[in-house]
Amino acid sequence: xxxxxxxxxxxxxxxxxxxxxxxxxxxxxxxxxxxxxxxxxxxxxxxxxxxxxxxxxxxxxxxxxxxxxxxxxxxxxxxxxxxxxxxxxxxxxxxxxxxxxxxx
Amino acid sequence: xxxxxxxxxxxxxxxxxxxxxxxxxxxxxxxxxxxxxxxxxxxxxxxxxxxxxxxxxxxxxxxxxxxxxxxxxxxxxxxxxxxxxxxxxxxxxxxxxxxxxxxxxxxxxxxxxxxxxxxxxxxxxxxxxxxxxxxxxxxxxxxxxxxxxxxxxxxxxxxxxxxxxxxxxxxxxxxxxxxxxxxxxxxxxxxxxxxxxxxxxxxxxxxxxxxxxxxxxxxxxxxxxxxxxxxxxxxxxxxxxxxxxxxxxxxxxxxxxxxxxxxxxxxxxxxxxxxxxxxxxxxxxxxxxxxxxxxxxxxxxxxxxxxxxxxxxxxxxxxxxxxxxxxxxxxxxxxxxxxxxxxxxxxxxxxxxxxxxxxxxxxxxxxxxxxxxxxxxxxxxxxxxxxxxxxxxxxxxxxxxxxxxxxxxxxxxxxxxxxxxxxxxxxxxxxxxxxxxxxxxxxxxxxxxxxxxxxxxxxxxxxxxxxxxxxxxxxxxxxxxxxxxxxxxxxxxxxxxxxxxxxxxxxxxxxxxxxxxxxxxxxxxxxxxxxxxxxxxxxxxxxxxxxxxxxxxxxxxxxxxxxxxxxxxxxxxxxxxxxxxxxxxxxxxxxxxxxxxxxxxxxxxxxxxxxxxxxxxxxxxxxxxxxxxxxxxxxxxxxxxxxxxxxxxxxxxxxxxxxxxxxxxxxx
Numbered sequence: 228x229x230x231x232x233x234x235x236x237x238x239x240x241x242x243x244x245x246x247x248x249x250x251x252x253x254x255x256x257x258x259x260x261x262x263x264x265x266x267x268x269x270x271x272x273x274x275x276x277x278x279x280x281x282x283x284x285x286x287x288x289x290x291x292x293x294x295x296x297x298x299x300x301x302x303x304x305x306x307x308x309x310x311x312x313x314x315x316x317x318x319x320x321x322x323x324x325x326x327x328x329x330x331x
Numbered sequence: 332x333x334x335x336x337x338x339x340x341x342x343x344x345x346x347x348x349x350x351x352x353x354x355x356x357x358x359x360x361x362x363x364x365x366x367x368x369x370x371x372x373x374x375x376x377x378x379x380x381x382x383x384x385x386x387x388x389x390x391x392x393x394x395x396x397x398x399x400x401x402x403x404x405x406x407x408x409x410x411x412x413x414x415x416x417x418x419x420x421x422x423x424x425x426x427x428x429x430x431x432x433x434x435x436x437x438x439x440x441x442x443x444x445x446x447x448x449x450x451x452x453x454x455x456x457x458x459x460x461x462x463x464x465x466x467x468x469x470x471x472x473x474x475x476x477x478x479x480x481x482x483x484x485x486x487x488x489x490x491x492x493x494x495x496x497x498x499x500x501x502x503x504x505x506x507x508x509x510x511x512x513x514x515x516x517x518x519x520x521x522x523x524x525x526x527x528x529x530x531x532x533x534x535x536x537x538x539x540x541x542x543x544x545x546x547x548x549x550x551x552x553x554x555x556x557x558x559x560x561x562x563x564x565x566x567x568x569x570x571x572x573x574x575x576x577x578x579x580x581x582x583x584x585x586x587x588x589x590x591x592x593x594x595x596x597x598x599x600x601x602x603x604x605x606x607x608x609x610x611x612x613x614x615x616x617x618x619x620x621x622x623x624x625x626x627x628x629x630x631x632x633x634x635x636x637x638x639x640x641x642x643x644x645x646x647x648x649x650x651x652x653x654x655x656x657x658x659x660x661x662x663x664x665x666x667x668x669x670x671x672x673x674x675x676x677x678x679x680x681x682x683x684x685x686x687x688x689x690x691x692x693x694x695x696x697x698x699x700x701x702x703x704x705x706x707x708x709x710x711x712x713x714x715x716x717x718x719x720x721x722x723x724x725x726x727x728x729x730x731x732x733x734x735x736x737x738x739x740x741x742x743x744x745x746x747x748x749x750x751x752x753x754x755x756x757x758x759x760x761x762x763x764x765x766x767x768x769x770x771x772x773x774x775x776x777x778x779x780x781x782x783x784x785x786x787x788x789x790x791x792x793x794x795x796x797x798x799x800x801x802x803x804x805x806x807x808x809x810x811x812x813x814x815x816x817x818x819x820x821x822x823x824x825x826x827x828x829x830x831x832x833x834x835x836x837x838x839x840x841x842x843x844x845x846x847x848x849x850x851x852x853x854x855x856x857x858x859x860x861x862x863x864x865x866x867x868x869x870x871x872x873x874x875x876x877x878x879x880x881x882x883x884x885x886x887x888x889x890x891x892x893x894x895x896x897x898x899x900x901x902x903x904x905x906x907x908x909x910x911x912x913x914x915x916x917x918x919x920x921x922x923x924x925x926x927x928x929x930x931x932x933x934x935x936x937x938x939x940x941x942x943x944x945x946x947x948x949x950x951x952x953x954x955x956x957x958x959x960x961x962x963x964x965x966x967x968x969x970x971x972x973x974x975x976x977x978x979x980x981x982x983x984x985x986x987x988x989x990x991x992x993x994x995x996x997x998x999x
Contacts, residue, residue: 256888263885
């Protein structure tokens with residue numbers, strides 16, 4: 228799937244998620260999500276690419292977030308097996324959160 | 332082609348191993364036979380040497396006897412030699428000046444000996460010849476007696492040779508050959524060419540007056556044994572070659588499967604991409620079509636067009652859903668998500684789904700229900716809906732018949748209830764290629780004039796994958812000219828809806844005794860779209876103390892928000908230390924925690940919390956808290972999860988329906 232399609236897909240999923248929460252709560256939740264993804268991005272950036280255990284833990288953390296956003300990362304991306312792929316997905320997610328945050 | 336040399340290696344290795352083992356067995360057999368021959372040959376040589384030594388000793392004794400006495404009388408000679416030659420069947424006699432017989436060891440042979448003939452050979456030496464005997468002459472120092480003649484009976488030698496039955500022994504002595512019965516045996520070409528062992532030895536008899544003689548031995552194993560060896564080698568070769576070829580084919584097949592899997596994965600990737608591209612526009616088309624239909628803005632002809640649009644959009648939606656489930660089945664992430672479902676309404680939804688088609692096409696769906704259905708059952712209605720519509724869609728698309736019958740019944744199999752759905756069409760029956768579609772993705776039936784519609788060949792395969800992943804079964808019977816019958820067996824659970832309603836009624840002081848049953852909505856999402864029993868029953872859990880533990884702040888906030896909507900009094904903790912501190916001071920009724928926590932995991936933390944809640948002396952639990960683990964992984968992927976029967980495992984995202992159902996079970 229092209230990166231543009233991925234971006235739109237993720238944006239829609241975030242919007243869909245927010246639609247199920249009270250309007251006054253959306254911005255707060257989105258902020259929390261952004262902070263969490265920033266922390267995750269930092270953790271992924273700092274992790275040693277050969278440390279498989281730490282990478283697995285971070286993958287699991289990303290999977291947890293995606294579960295709530297109903298984003299099936301296995302379907303849209305190949306399941307991230309390397310630090311590079313993990314970073315890529317987290318950054319795509321981070322960017323799309325910013326896009327949606329501007330709308331809220 | 333990348334793996335071709337790899338599979339050939341297996342073939343080469345297999346053939347080489349077979350050849351080596353054959354060669355080892357052949358060499359071993361040859362060595363065994365050669366050893367047998369050598370052993371027998373050595374024994375024969377030893378025996379011949381012994382015989383020679385005995386005759387040598389006897390002749391020396393007789394010679395000494397003559398040397399020791401000036402005049403030996405006939406009586407003395409006979410007594411002496413009879414005693415000596417009693418064992419060895421040889422005859423000794425002396426001859427006088429005129430070559431006439433003088434003394435003889437055994438007078439019984441006198442007449443036979445007289446038949447013998449003396450002659451002088453080319454070296455001017457006197458010789459004695461008698462048929463059936465070998466003779467040796469020795470000069471003796473006696474008056475009137477010149478020579479002592481020592482003759483050995485051939486018959487006796489042959490008797491001795493014939494006692495050996497397993498090997499041929501042949502003596503060549505004084506120009507005559509003496510051999511045993513074995514030597515007369517006719518050998519086949521194979522025996523002579525492959526299994527023939529021979530040896531020859533020279534023995535000197537001149538030192539006691541005898542001529543030199545040759546001992547020849549040979550051996551060839553019996554034909555039966557040779558056949559046995561050749562048969563074993565043949566069978567082993569056939570097995571080895573066969574096994575090598577099978578191994579080669581197996582590796583080839585594995586390589587082909589690997590390539591097919593790569594191809595399938597690529598197709599899935601493409602399909603997933605298309606799926607996400609088309610899902611939104613399909614939903615838009617469906618939504619606007621329904622809007623137009625309900626607005627009654629079109630004349631009857633226009634309404635038929637809208638119905639056609641709805642039907643086509645539904646078909647496309649079904650293809651998109653198939654793709655999604657196919658991906659999930661491939662990734663092994665399918666799980667059964669049972670929820671309370673009004674079966675009658677569910678069946679009605681299916682009917683409505685096909686109304687549009689029945690109105691526009693010439694085919695009709697008839698639904699038959701076996702007996703009155705329970706008001707509510709726990710079933711994964713989303714997956715069931717997709718399975719049933721997939722099969723009916725196939726029947727509509729590919730069958731040439733006008734009717735499609737769907738029988739629905741509740742059955743019991745091995746104490747487990749299941750929903751049996753039999754879908755039958757009355758078309759031409761399925762082709763062989765179409766039947767393959769159930770076990771091979773991307774195999775659509777050959778298009779015919781009546782069915783030129785969409786079909787990418789994953790519908791039937793996905794049905795089988797989904798139903799097998801959730802513990803059900805699918806069977807297809809198709810007969811040419813009679814149609815096709817597809818039977819689905821889908822697992823479900825009974826729920827005691829009435830008692831639950833009553834319980835709710837008492838809890839909510841009479842409110843909502845006849846609360847509505849939640850209807851299954853196909854394509855509903857997990858988090859928030861569903862109408863659910865949980866909402867109606869949330870009164871049961873109003874202000875129940877719940878501790879939520881997750882090191883992911885976002886997940887924590889989302890879950891908290893969802894649980895608070897249900898009326899729970901939620902407290903959150905971000906790490907293990909704060910959780911322990913909290914438990915020391917408060918006892919929540921429910922603890923819901925993430926499995927992966929910073930520095931520990933959910934199960935280890937539960938162990939610690941349980942210990943804090945246990946009396947150190949009596950080892951009894953002082954406080955009752957129900958623990959739930961929430962993980963992005965399935966229970967089976969969590970190590971040691973089976974060792975915690977009291978802990979409930981749920982998969983992220985938090986599904987309120989499932990959570991409330993679990994609580995219902997606990998508090999019931």
